Amino acid sequence: MLRLCLALLATAQLGCSAPSAGPPPPGAQCIEHDCFSVVWGRGVFSEAGRLCAASGGHLMTVRSTVAADAISLLVPRPGGAASLGIGLQLPQDQQCPEPGRRLRGFRWVTGDESTDYANWKPGDPSCGPQCVAVAPDLLWEAKQCDSEADGFLCEYNYPGTCPKLSPGAGLVVTYTTPFGVRDSDLLALPPQSTASAPGLGVELVCQEHSSGGWRWSSASRGAWHCQLENGGCEQSCQWDGGSPRCACPQGEQLEQDGRGCSSLCANAPCEHFCTPDTGNFTCICSEGYELAGDGVHCKDIDECEATPGVCEQVCTNTDGGFHCECHPGYEMVDGKCEDVLDCEEGKCEYKCEDVPGPPYSCSCFDGFIIHPENPHKCARFCNQTECPADCDPHTLDSCYCPDGFILNEGDRCQDVDECEQGYCDQLCTNEPGHYRCHCQEGYVLSDQRTCSPEEESSGETEPYPKTVAPTRAPPKADSLHPGALIGISMGILATLLALLAILYHLVKKHCPARGTMDYKCSKSTEKEVVLQQVTPRCPSASQKL
Structure with missing residues (x-):
């Protein structure tokens, strides 16, 4: 595009009349951010560098074809005798050029050798x-x-740079650059350039x-005049x-210079958002917030x-929103709380029942209690004097009874009457599986x-109520009960x-023999009946029965 503009400008210049005799007037062209000017007048190179620096520049670097095209607009037409x-x-530390290199060992006045373009005249360069x-x-x-x-x-x-103005038909605008070039055909103008349109009475600055x-x-x-820009x-x-x-x-306002436009919300103090209103603005807040009383801040x-x-x-409130959660025992599924099926985890030994919320209920089969x-396991339980035994279906001989019961013939468990075994000191009440003294x-x-x-009691043990009626009194020490012979x-x-009977009759005639039958419990969890026979005592060891 830049090369096209330069070509159009060159065509326009070729269509103009030939300049008069003498050196051409100073000229300049600006391309994007760079401006180039020609200074006519014979002089040595060192003096020319000082002249360029005095106006804020340096001798031209021709690094591209675009810069070369700009030169073609500034120098005389081919056939002239000018050398620029x-x-x-x-x-200074290099005496002779190096023809094998693109710039032949030469350097730009900026101190580098960077270039995309070279256009050397054929011939062998000299040294010095x-x-x-x-x-x-x-x-x-x-x-x-x-x-x-x-x-x-x-x-x-x-x-x-500022663009070239479009004044319209019949109007001429003259530009003056900071480096002293005055022209009307510049494509772009550097900062601080002036534009003068006497016909409209307008003076502008870039x-x-x-x-x-x-x-x-x-x-x-x-x-300024509406006809110009x-x-x-x-x-x-x-x-x-x-x-x-x-x-x-609508919705915008003039800026300080009276020419630019800006939104009514440009300097609004709104905390979140602003929307232009008729001659004013309105503050609005993001979702989850509401406008505070001052009309500016959001809460x-x-x-x-x-x-x-x-x-x-x-529900848990958050900054600008909220968060839904579930009670323990529930989980969030598609925005809803669903009960967690705890029974699927297999926590109960026998039966499990899911109930709403975090707990779950374990239960047992008949004959068992928690x-x-x-609470996850079951224990054998019987609240009657006779209950079915807990037998392994694969091994018929492996049957078990709960505490306080013994296995009789078959698969039935019979309650042991602990009161008949003299466990209690005075009175005893037998219950299925246990007893009370x-x-x-x-x-x-x-x-x-x-x-x-009572007078010997320390008071630490609460006495049993006196109105309790025991089911049976403990057995006397001088009598035997045939119930002790169960299982024989x-x-x-x-x-x-x-x-x-014969032994009892003989002993009673010869000596006051006494017999006892003790029933002992080997363990706290198992009860068994033990028959102990006591040999009668006689006055003489040699006496015969």
């Missing part, structure tokens, strides 16, 4: 202090630095705009009573309080079995009873 010096020279000039055919030729050239090309670098970039501006506020207005230029005036669309909305039931179970020490009036239990007089076959039982 550029900023390329042999370093060498500088470079552009010949009329645009080829580069090396010259002694102390020799003179017809003119020199200067280069100026800027952060930006300045940096507050929003960035470079624009034409006027020393006075507001619009829309009066400088960013939006529209209108005539109001014979005077130009800038106007902005959080507590959705949990403002909208009861927004969450199914637990284990008192482990009581005391007569005037006595209290000192432990689970033993009774002591009927034939052996009959013979043993006959022998005991």
Whole structure:
């Protein structure tokens, strides 16, 4: 695009009349951020460098074809005899050029050798202090630095440029650059360049705009003539009573210079968002917030309080929102709380029932109760005098009874009457699977079995109620009960009873014999009946029965 503009400008210049005799007037061209000018007048290279530096530039560096095209617009047409010096020279520590290199060992006045372009004139260069000039055919030729050239090309670098104005038919705008070039055909103008349109009475300056970039501006506020660059207005230029005036669309306002437009919200103090209103602005807040009383700041909305039931179970307010959670024992599934099926984890030994919430209920089959020490397991239980045994279906001989029961013939468990075995000191009440000891009036239990007089009690043990009626009194020490012989076959039982009767009769005649039958419990969890036979005592060891 730049090369096209330069070509169009060159075509326009070729269509003009030929210049008069004598050196051409100074000229300049700006391409993007770089400007190039030609200074006519014979002089040595060192003096030319000082002239360029005095106006803020340096001798021109021709690094690309775009720069070469700019030179073609500045130098005389082919056939002239002008030779213009550029900023390329042999370093002082190097005596001769190096033809094998692109710049032949020469360096730009900026101290580097960077380039995408070279256009050397054929021939063998000579040694010594060498500088470079552009010949009329645009080829580069090396010259002694102390020799003179017809003119020199200067280069100026800027952060930006202003575009060429479009004044309209019949109007002429003259530009003056900071480096002293005055022309009307410049494509771009560097900062601090002036534009003069005498026909409209307008004087403009290229300045940096507050929003960035470079624009034409006027020393006075507001619009200038609408025919020139829309009066400088960013939006529209209108005539109001014979005077130009800038106007902005709805929702925008004029800036300080009276030409630019900015949103009504540009300097609004809104904490979150702003929306333009008729001649003013309105602050709005993000979702989850509401506008505070000052109309500027935003405060959080507590959705949990403002909208009861927004969450199914637990609602936790957050900054600008809220978070739904579930009670223990529930889990969030697709935004809803669903009961966690604890029974799927197999925590219960027998049966498990899921109930709403975190707990779950373990239950047992008939004949079992929840284990008192482990709620997940079951223990054998019987609340009758006879219950079915817990038998292994794979091994018929492996049957078990709960505590306080014994296995009889078959698969039945028979309650053991502990009261018949004399466990209690005074009174006893038998219950399925266990028993309870009581005391007569005037006595209290000192432990689970033993009774002591009330006056001897320390008071630490609570006496058993006196109104309890025991089911059976404990057996006397001088009597035997055939119930102790359970489990013995009927034939052996009959013979043993006959022998005991004869023995009892003989002992009673010769000595006051006493017999006891003790029933002992080997363990706290198992009860068994033990028959102990006591040999009668006689006055003489040699006496015969």
